[in-house]
Amino acid sequence: MALSTLSPPPELSDEQLLARHRAGDRRALDSLFRKYRSLAYRVAYRLLGREADALDAVQDGFVKALTHLNGFQGRSTFKTWLLRVVTNAALDLGRQRSRRETLSLDLLEGGDRENGPMLTEIDPGQGLDRNELRDLVDRALRTLPEAQRRTWVLHAEGELNYREVADVLGISIGTVMSRLFYARQKLRVYLARHVKQ
Amino acid sequence: MSLHDGPNTPPDLEDLAAYADGRLSAPDKQRVEEWLAAYPEDAERVEEWYRVQALWQATAAPEPTEADWERVFRGVELGVARGRHEPAKPGRGRSRVAALAAVAAAVVALVASFNVGRVPPGDLPDVVEPFAVASNEDVEITSVDDAGAAALVVGEPPLRKPIVLMAPADIALRSVARGKEGSFPEVRLQPEADAAPMILGPVAAGLDAP
Numbered sequence: 001m002a003l004s005t006l007s008p009p010p011e012l013s014d015e016q017l018l019a020r021h022r023a024g025d026r027r028a029l030d031s032l033f034r035k036y037r038s039l040a041y042r043v044a045y046r047l048l049g050r051e052a053d054a055l056d057a058v059q060d061g062f063v064k065a066l067t068h069l070n071g072f073q074g075r076s077t078f079k080t081w082l083l084r085v086v087t088n089a090a091l092d093l094g095r096q097r098s099r100r101e102t103l104s105l106d107l108l109e110g111g112d113r114e115n116g117p118m119l120t121e122i123d124p125g126q127g128l129d130r131n132e133l134r135d136l137v138d139r140a141l142r143t144l145p146e147a148q149r150r151t152w153v154l155h156a157e158g159e160l161n162y163r164e165v166a167d168v169l170g171i172s173i174g175t176v177m178s179r180l181f182y183a184r185q186k187l188r189v190y191l192a193r194h195v196k197q
Numbered sequence: 198m199s200l201h202d203g204p205n206t207p208p209d210l211e212d213l214a215a216y217a218d219g220r221l222s223a224p225d226k227q228r229v230e231e232w233l234a235a236y237p238e239d240a241e242r243v244e245e246w247y248r249v250q251a252l253w254q255a256t257a258a259p260e261p262t263e264a265d266w267e268r269v270f271r272g273v274e275l276g277v278a279r280g281r282h283e284p285a286k287p288g289r290g291r292s293r294v295a296a297l298a299a300v301a302a303a304v305v306a307l308v309a310s311f312n313v314g315r316v317p318p319g320d321l322p323d324v325v326e327p328f329a330v331a332s333n334e335d336v337e338i339t340s341v342d343d344a345g346a347a348a349l350v351v352g353e354p355p356l357r358k359p360i361v362l363m364a365p366a367d368i369a370l371r372s373v374a375r376g377k378e379g380s381f382p383e384v385r386l387q388p389e390a391d392a393a394p395m396i397l398g399p400v401a402a403g404l405d406a407p
Contacts, residue, residue, distance in 0.1 A: 045258035059272040067280030134256040
């Protein structure tokens with residue numbers, strides 16, 4: 001049955017949708033997927049930098065989140081549980097990918113210091129190539145240690161507040177704030193080297 | 198020191214970051230703004246953070262097509278259905294991996310011992326898509342030799358969770374041929390369009406009984 005033939009269910013909470021999903025209601029799964037797919041994808045994309053990889057991570061993350069529901073129940077929301085699983089899936093995928101690729105971060109960093117593009121403006125409305133900007137931000141993100149990168153992406157892209165990020169990562173709010181601070185500083189320094197203000 | 202250390206303490210850098218994120222309460226926000234008005238170097242720092250945010254927002258992920266989402270959703274449905282039909286059982290993972298590995302090894306051995314030329318390439322079944330041998334739930338490293346520990350760079354130590362050793366994309370089924378005993382592992386596609394191929398090996402290969 002095509003999704004388009006399914007009538008949307010009434011507005012339900014995540015808990016209600018999960019209960020219906022467990023009872024075999026396909027529309028409930030569709031609703032959960034539609035509700036969080038973009039958020040999950042944006043987070044995965046920031047961690048992986050590629051659309052296709054991000055979609056793979058979203059698929060993997062949804063499957064694992066839904067087949068291991070006992071891992072979150074009573075301790076977090078479905079949203080934070082899903083983002084936790086999706087970020088794990090994305091980072092696993094990134095590690096596999098980096099093993100396949102021979103290009104090391106050191107080479108990448110060293111190379112772009114010498115040859116990377118120097119952008120003249122931040123404002124994309126000034127006719128800059130958006131792909132170049134994305135590439136620049138992607139490279140800046142990869143300079144962060146994994147814990148900082150994950151924390152930053154969950155906060156900046158996953159729309160999670162400090163408490164939610166802390167819950168997802170199992171760390172204190174102070175640690176979240178500290179990681180965000182250093183991540184922001186490193187991004188600022190890296191981007192300042194490549195973006196002429 | 199931070200805002201929360203007292204009414205007269207200056208904001209620290211984390212307070213400034215929280216201000217840039219819009220996460221401060223109204224009174225704290227006002228105190229930070231008063232501080233920034235008096236200390237232009239901190240105001241410039243916050244401005245730089247705003248510029249990072251602007252660049253971040255300007256480089257949002259390209260939106261997938263509806264066809265992409267449909268494909269991903271079908272994958273989710275299929276994965277969830279498999280998860281429901283194959284609930285994890287304690288101790289099952291390793292034996293399943295062993296069985297699958299035995300089948301995979303058998304296939305590899307078969308491929309090595311019988312050259313592919315016995316079946317003209319044009320006649321090979323169209324089964325060259327990657328297939329899943331094991332998921333990360335199926336594999337658990339219980340110990341690592343000292344000699345191998347340095348080479349095992351995965352996750353953040355200490356590693357206390359299963360890791361992904363291989364993904365479907367890491368494995369490709371190139372061909373299948375008869376083994377010495379004459380048995381021929383059978384490759385079938387799952388009924389669903391996007392399903393991975395499934396290898397049915399001889400019992401001698403070590404398959405678990407269903």
